[in-house]
Amino acid sequence: MRPLTEGTELLVGRDGELSRLVTWIRDVADGRGRAVLVDGEPGIGKSALVRSACAAAAEAGCQVYWGAGDELGQALPLLPLLDALEITPVTRDPRRDAISELLGGGAVAGKGADLAAAAAEQLIALVDELCQDEPAVLVVDELQWADRTTVAVWSRLARSVRQLPLLLVGVLRPVPRRDDLRSLFRIVGAGERLRLSRLAEPAVLELVAALAGGKPGAELARLADGAAGNPLYLTELVDALARSSRLEVDTAGVVELTGAATPDSLPEAIADRLGFLSESTLGVLRAAALLGVGFSVADLVTVTNSPLAALLPALDEARAAGVLVAAGDDLEFRHPLIRGALYDEMPTAVRIAWHQDAAWALAEAKAPVERVARQLLPMVSTTDSRVPVPAWAVQWLLEVAMALIGQAPVVAVALLRRAVRDTPLDDAVTGALACRLADAYYQLDNIAQAERIACRALDRVRDPDVRVDLHTTVVQCRGRTGRAAEYLAELKHALTRPGLQPRHRAKLLVLIARTHRYIGEMDAARRVATAALDELGPTEDRWATGWALHVLTQVAMSRGEWADALPLFDRAMAIVRGDPALIDLTLQLRINQSVTFGALDRYPDALAAAGQARELADRTGSIARLAQAQSALGRLLLAAGRWDDALAEVEVVPDDRKEPDVVCCDHGVAAIIHFHRGETAAARRHLDVAALYSQHIGDEVVEPLVRARSFAFEHAGAPERALAVLTSVPAGEVTGEDLLGDAARLAAAIGDVRAAAKIEARVGAIGAESAVPHRRALVLYCRGLLERDGTMLLRAADGYRDAGRPLSRAKALEAAAVAFAEARAEDRGSARAAFTHAIDLYSGLDAQWDVARLRALFRSFGIRSGPTVKHRKATRGWDSLTPTESRIAALVVEGLSNPQIAARLYLSPRTVGTHVSHILTKLEVHSRIDIAREAARHQSASG
Template sequence: MIETRYAPSLIGRRRHLDRTREWVTALAAGRGRAVLVEGEPGIGKSTLMRAVADEAKTAGCQVFWASCDELSQAFPLLPLLDALESAPVDRGPAEIAELLRTDSSPGNGVDQVAAATERLLSLVDELCTGAPVLLVVDDLQWADPATVQTLGRLVRTVHQLPLLVAGVMRPVPFREDLKALSRSVKPADRQRLHSLSDAEVARLVEKAAGGRPGPRLLQLAAGAAGNPLYVTELVDALARGGALTKEGSQVEATGTRTPGSLAAAIADRVEFLSAPGRGLLRAAALLGVDFSVSELAMVSGQGVGELMPVLDEAILAGVLRENDFALAFRHPLIRAALYEEMPAAVRAAWHRDAAQALARGGAPAERVARQLLPAFQGDSSAGVADEWMVQWLVDTGQRLVARAPGAAIPLLRRAVAAIPAGVAPHDLLACRLADALYKSGDAAGAAEVATGALEYVTRPDYLVDLHWTLTQCWAMEGRAEEALTALERALGGPLGRTRHRLLVLKARTLCMLGRLDTAGQVADEALRGATEAGDRWAIGWALGTMIFVQAMRGNSAQALPLFERALSVAETEPGLADLRLGLQINQAAVLANLDKYDVAIPAVVQARQMADEVGNLVRLGQAQSLLGELLFEAGRWDDALAEVDLVSNVSKDPSAECLDLGIAAKIRLHRGDQSAARHLSQAEEHAARLGDLVICALALAKSLEREQAGSAKEALAELMDGMLDTEEMEETAGLLAEATRLAMEVGDQRTAATLVERAESMAGDSDVPHHLAVAPHCRGLVDRDPDLLLAAAEHYAAAGRPLPRAQALEAAGAALAERGDLGGARTHFTSAYGIYSELGAEWDLARTQAKFRSYGIRRGPHARHRRADSGWGSLTPTETKVAGLVAEGMSNPQIAAHLFLSRRTVQTHVSHILAKLQLHSRTEIAREASRRGAELEQAS
């Protein structure tokens, strides 16, 4: 029974204990959930959850306990990494922590925190395949934002994992991100612990004192306001002071030694320790609620052997407790009392000395910074340079920026303010401050620092770093034109042998603005300069930009030879990891432009996986959007909807999110799904800020929406706007046939003729199947020529693009019907209808039926077998495969690797499977799948 060990502290918690038993029973059976336990300090939250943890261990579950405190708030994921340190897996938290400490230079696109988050989520997935997992996060009110966000993502997956996520928190401070996390937990799974009643206090005093309490003892206990910690500390203090007497079965308080507050009761407990014990505990209080003995040895200047007798004394006195591989204060309030009794000035000086001691001992940058932050908190002497801290930031600051930009920012601000502008450390640290602000999500603050620094920084390499940061910030805010102006101004100044680097940045910015011809010219100039300087970094980026330009122009033949050259540079230059990812994504896009989907789709999947692993969110978003688009074009619409990842609430680049929403809107418009309007509205909100970058990509979805609303003229206008002045051949090629069809429907012969001319000139001498299809498709629509339309359909078939093939077949059937060949019309109508059926394109099916009935073709094909909305028959082929792999005991990361999907995509598939089969856990999926083994084997 879990009450036995914690019996006194759990008095009055029977109802909560019964509820927590339900949690553990469900977890042991494979059903996960998320819970929150709230209450004031000392009310018994942690005690309740430790009892739950003991019962979970007895039930065969794995238990991990994370503790947050004020000192950890600026350090992303630190509580979770510490909690999972003992996880029995190959790629554990130590590897994730090392990833977080990797240097990250401006412009490389890598977000170490995002990469670490993905690894942590994969780690939890993997742990859940071994045995059910209980993850407790104590003092959640002090958690860093990345930890809260990670917990939020875990909460959204507990329905498909044997995972119990338990947050333990005080009512205040109650932040916005914690409010959102709380809302994601079901009301029935939120437990609020209240003060004990008088009768419950009396029972607790009786247990703690060893006898029935007398009137005076009860009167003193009433001053604890029902707080269990205060009650037990009060009774212990009275006992230690000899102020309890026992007569028969009654215990009474005597004397005057009675603590007047909880803080006084805790202080009384510590006073009974030896002087060395109290001194050592104050040093431990600097390190937080949980601390390692090795770090305590560094800070105290004593050996571990010297510390052990004093630590044993503190454990026996009930001040410290063992916490897996570390030690911890028995309650955060004990640590707080020790910490706050030190004068602020003494505390700050001791923190600074602790930071130096940890740095000398080789502690990671974030552990050192954890001591530096409170050392200077509230210190207004910002103009006084701390030479040691400045030098430490010069030596270590880039690693700190990569690991914990929020912690780096106040330290860098102090250092920058303390050193005159123009002095080397000042300019270097100003660059790092701008980078830290950008990485922390403060694009406006980063732009302000970078803009200010550009007024006085003269060193060329620092100028390049500042412009990279500034351009990224302004691009995020839709201010690419301003970034371009700043770059042109900088290029007019003395840059020496770094000028070609800014030319590369200018070329990339021009690409963002859709000015492809000019971008290509600038990239060519940058390439010449980089080649003369022997700058492989700039050579790689210049080639990458030229490839992007050629790909967007539709010149795949010219782009392909450049890839080998660019990749050979990127693979040998450590600073070009981001470019390497970009090249792989663009190569996949070029292969798709050549209709080589069998190669393009695996290539972009591989690029996405690599971007996911290193935390490059920009490239991840680009790869994800491209994959969704390719799956849409190849007719794999169910997979495309799963891939675009609309419901994960993961922060994404605005352009990637806009394109994802556009893909989903296109599919759902074709399927007659009402949610398409919401997706398109959200996409248009992004497009309003992003401008020409995405206008062409959204044109088809917007046109479909207008056509379905009954306005073919507005639909045509949307397509024409999407093609207006764009230099992107591939995007335009996909709009020409639809625009021609709409122009003919509204009787706009002039526009139709213009579109045909554009299609024929665009095709040129290309031998790419879909390029060969567009011109006869458009000409066939204008001339009502079934032969041309059928030729287009054949080219689309060779291209592996089913939707335009069905549209061409539909148009050919209509042209034959107009000529009176109803037999031929029915044949091609039936073919088109079959393709639309496979795609699930309900709107196209209804439109096609109506059109052919108007020609008197009353009897169309037999009604297709509609996919069920629920049950095994409702699963898509991919979902069926995922269900089979779940039955084999694979984790989501393992399934992702096996099927070349992302872990988040697998989560989406598992969620769909649970909903369609009306199941509640992966265990139930496995049970259901085992009954259909033959079907799964056939799907695989």
């Protein structure tokens, strides 16, 4: 735990606010978490209030963690949280070491790696684990200066405080008020917001009396009234008067004012405090101001190039004067305004030169990337564009570029742009800088600028390695913007340049193969990818080999050659596994492998592969791939009949963090389940959300969404329109196997024999000689519907049973029951048996709409008996929990954290968090401790 800062200001006139904070601390000590925002103008006493409450929290046995935003460091992600949780280059704590290594670029340094997002995930998991040790208070002061990633983490923690014994506190000024900061007030709500106003007159006089050592006389009271109730101004004002011996206490204990001149503003009062320091101490403080409000003594030693013994007199004087205070093992300015006064008084040119010298000293000392970058940023943010990037900084940038791009792409763009501009035209250096600059823009999703820079660099760069890297960026950009075909000629021309080695040619061939795949030319993609592998021969190039195999897997999948794709996945994974530079490719391979296993009805393997992709994406912070992995899990769980789990998985990642096609897929999956369960309003809400995103996916067919839209018409009693939705995909044909089965069912239901025959022929072509159970079953199902052959439909149901697809099996049994019921009287026994089995399956899925529909249909056949349907009617209380939620609740009762539960159940912490949130809502309780109490009450009531 980081100790609280010494020198806490007097707290006067804040009894009500302090009482509320202390009450919330008692709540968190009892296991009930809360998120709180404390806001007010600078110097109004926000930090003093929260520090007083934190002292009470420490006495109550809570862990206390305190970090602060900094105006200089707001472009660098997560600094306040890293400081609060004591994550340093050498932490000697495995839970923190991993985060430190990650941000240093040692764990994931590949192209496209989002190190800040990865670290954010691990920070959230760390907070979860720390809260399992003891209740915790986590404060982020000066939140208005925090970077957006820190604010996003704060926001996620605020949404999960019901699951943790955590008091999360944000302290901020009214301005600047960014959009992401405004959203925090909506999350927290008015009940957990403390807005500190100026002190009332009685409190002002009480504070002045405490500071001055006696009751203020009339003149001192008048002067204090001009401080507008601001405690910091009052403190600085009284201290300035005391330093100049202008305060006298008379025999009655009244403090009188002598003399004339007094500071008439807070900046002037602070300047007065600094004016009493020696010049040598001011020099040390100016160097400290370069490092921020808080700083390590080790960094100060580095940037001043002075031994600690030489600095100690100045540091002692600054602490005695109330300028610096201790903050754990570090030091910090007593208030940001004091540090700001020192920093702003330096001329801009002097300040920038000092920053450059500090950056060089830190780089030489092998300081973390973000600390060096922080010192270089003022150089590129100045309006004086003549300030050049030093030669040493250019070399440093080249060495750390990938880690800096992954951690802070905005900072990387700022520094690389200036370095490209200032570096003499040197092919190797300039080309490499431009290449990294294009990568940084791509990371920021500025596709147009990334492509422009890469193309411009290609015009003058000759180094083949750099050229291939630039071509890769252009291909990625063109692929994202749907213009991949335009670049084929340029790539083919690049193959003709002299001096290319086999690995260069192989990489260019891979880019050509990927381009053919982008534009749907699968034969060419397969041919060129194979040529790339042949070009490599025995040459070891993991990037080219891995991507070539990836293209071959995609071609096989697009053609339905699922079994042929599996050995290609195995080869590719053996090549890319463990390579930090190929994390994104590894994720794509795992996700596609899970889809392939699912297409082959190998659901345990499919779920395992998707889970591995999810874990890797979560750990490395790849939100886009995490969303894809979660979406793949949702579709697999839908097909496998684990619908409650599917609903949880598809809502784990917020929609605004997903690609539009993934949003549409996820809401399609959810809508299908809700329609089957008779929850029409919920289903239509999902369709409405999907409609907002579907306009951004063009002609792409998202099968779950198509199925859900068709189902909406079927629910509304319009089967013809439902069939039209399924048959209106591009080229006028249904292409997906699940869509084909539904289309065949609807065509048979409305008596459209021509459509049914066409679908049956299409299915026959897909399933001919297939060894995959569900494909063989689909052929039997469509043929059985067309021929109204109950026996064939029962065989289809058996095939779906072997495939592990309960919904499809229930549909086949339903169709068989109808065929038998419409046939001969002697088949009524077969009809009843198939009907009963279908009802059992629908009931097991909690598909109450299907149960009701099927019962109504068979009443018309005179078949009224059937099993008593047991389904989950409760929406609140213990009986409303799904099987997965029940298992998770039991582990919560055991005291396990979300990460621990995730490891036990092979889920992700995010998924567990979603389930815990559902449990809290269903049990109508507010904390994990309440879950344990509710469990004991439930167990007692059930005997």
